[in-house]
Amino acid sequence: MFARITDAMYASPQIPTSAIAEAKALGVTMIINNRPEGESDDQTPGSAIEAAAQAAGIAYRAIPVSHGGFSEAQVDAMSEALAATPGPVLAYCRSGTRSTLLWSLARAKAGEDPGVIAAQAAAAGYDITPIRQIVDILTASARG
Numbered sequence: 001m002f003a004r005i006t007d008a009m010y011a012s013p014q015i016p017t018s019a020i021a022e023a024k025a026l027g028v029t030m031i032i033n034n035r036p037e038g039e040s041d042d043q044t045p046g047s048a049i050e051a052a053a054q055a056a057g058i059a060y061r062a063i064p065v066s067h068g069g070f071s072e073a074q075v076d077a078m079s080e081a082l083a084a085t086p087g088p089v090l091a092y093c094r095s096g097t098r099s100t101l102l103w104s105l106a107r108a109k110a111g112e113d114p115g116v117i118a119a120q121a122a123a124a125g126y127d128i129t130p131i132r133q134i135v136d137i138l139t140a141s142a143r144g
Helices: 017-025 046-055 072-084 097-109 114-123 129-143
Strands: 003-006 009-012 030-033 059-062 089-092
Touching (some): 003 097, 009 097, 017 046, 030 072, 046 059, 097 114, 097 129, 114 129
Parallel strands (some): 030 059
16 A cells, blocks of 8 residues: 655555554554645545554654645655654655655755655656656755
């Protein structure tokens, strides 16, 4: 169910509370919800995922991203979340794409190579082409 982007990052479509056990088995130490509440009638509420994650000893953060794009505050929040956890992260949204794109922007802001970011995302089944120019700019800015 989870797409492995790196050893420290998984992306996924919407998860049910029953997926928390699988995340725990993979060593996930934080779940990041990138889906706005009420985006669709069939989504599991973030509060239910948060409660199940906390019951399993997994940290939870909500960084909702609409289809309108990404803000600097969202990129910063993702960067902080990735830095705050000692183990792998599972981020989810409707399809996993927004989670992967937000991860890509956070890694670029940290100065990681855009080609590596794109290749890691592609190997997991995600295409960062829609944000590639921003990734390039963020990486260049981070490297000074």
